[in-house]
Amino acid sequence: PTLAYICADESQLLSLVTAVGNENVSVNSYCSVEPGAPYNTITGTMRLDVDGNGCDGSDALARFVKLDVTGSDGQGSVYTNADGIYTIYTGAGDTSVSTSFENSNYFDLVLPFSHNFPLVDGSTFTQDICLSPSGPHPDLEVVIAPISPARPGFEAAYRIVYKNKGNQVMSSDTPAVFFNFDANHMTFLESDTAPEQVSAGSLGWSYADLQPFESRVITIAMQVNAPTNPTFPVNVGDHLAFNSQISPIATDDSPIDNNFDYNQTVVGSYDPNDMYCIEGDVVAPDQIGNYLHYVINFENTGTDIAENVVVTDEILASQYDINSLQVVNSSDDVDISVDGGKVTFFFHDIKLPIGGHGNILLKIKSNGALAEGDSVLNNANIFFDYNLPIATNNAETLFQLLGLPDQQIDNAITIFPNPSHGMVNIKAATNIQSVQVYDVQGRLLQTSLRNGNDVSVDISSQQTGVYFLKITSDKGIKTERILKN
Incomplete structure (x- = not known):
């Protein structure tokens, strides 16, 4: 028989790899959660x-x-x-x-x-x-995690993950978790939790007794328009905008993560075992030192059930703050350990069927010493039982100023009042799809998905100064300078 796999303790791996000298033999310590030596x-x-x-x-x-x-x-x-x-x-x-x-x-x-x-x-x-809680601290967060890509004419899947980071039990009898999407270019199919509020481009759910440290997931299936759609075609390279919110916001200790924007690039093909930075390939330099969210997706593409799945992620100290690593959610029960910069996610006895999927949602802060023009890179290795690891893609994010792209101009769009203390009204001859707020350096601050030719956007949370509104309609795009008083 041909040697295919050796299981050993971590301290033995290097010498065994050297002794075997065969890259087709898998040598790792993932045959069990427990160490092989006495412990x-x-x-x-x-x-x-x-x-x-x-x-x-x-x-x-x-x-x-x-x-x-x-x-x-x-x-x-x-x-x-x-x-x-x-x-x-x-x-x-x-x-x-x-x-x-x-x-x-x-x-x-x-x-x-x-x-x-x-x-x-x-x-x-x-x-x-x-x-023991130290005073009342209500604190919720929400994240949109893509678990399959958006492809023209195909279904796409997303997870709305909301978590109680505070120390109070949280509830809302009325819809307070929202998922907003571009209703012109994609259609809601179903979700594993039925929405209580449905409108054009928006779904809403209530929640009850969300315990501290608890995260919950709503999985949503969407149909992406085909390139042959006569009115709103979707092609490879197009971008789809999403937004999610969770309330209450006014009483939240950290309201910045009660709102999450996600911009997805439409692709033609994909690898089911991948790693993805949700913030994207380019992030503004003022976000250095803040959290980046990563999804690691894995799929059993083999010919039998996978008893165990192990995911390893080597974190570079020069690019990330390893001490800030937070696990937001996992699709299955998992044992997590950190040794130096190596993070190991061990899905013991997962029994993942052929074609079965799993994922991990984590967040980690970039190294605060990085500067504009620097980038961070993350990837993972995925082990299915005794097989050689599957290496994911490199999820690389560059810190640089964001520019406003050139597009066909819709001169029929008007905004008022300007200057404004908060609410800005926008009118157009055709349907308005989205409104984005940028600062003078071109950094994206807000995204609002809309569906109508008479809409408004609230910029009251922004500081006094000059901003740019990028308004996307069915006809084109118009960028307007606005003064916030």
């Missing part, structure tokens, strides 16, 4: 005491929370899973554990703890962690 275990469940009477089974699970670990094997990190459970494999001696939050001021100080194992004998130490 001890520290584990527990993390919860948030939302009712102030101590943590019990009714309290919120702290999902995808990072724990930093220092022990005899060095330093690293693990994350709690979807059930709030963390698991640390360690050797003999002292192992110290501390929690790390995106917003540490939302919770009372959690003291680090440590445990000493005199020897390696398979022992398990259980330490549950009970968090």
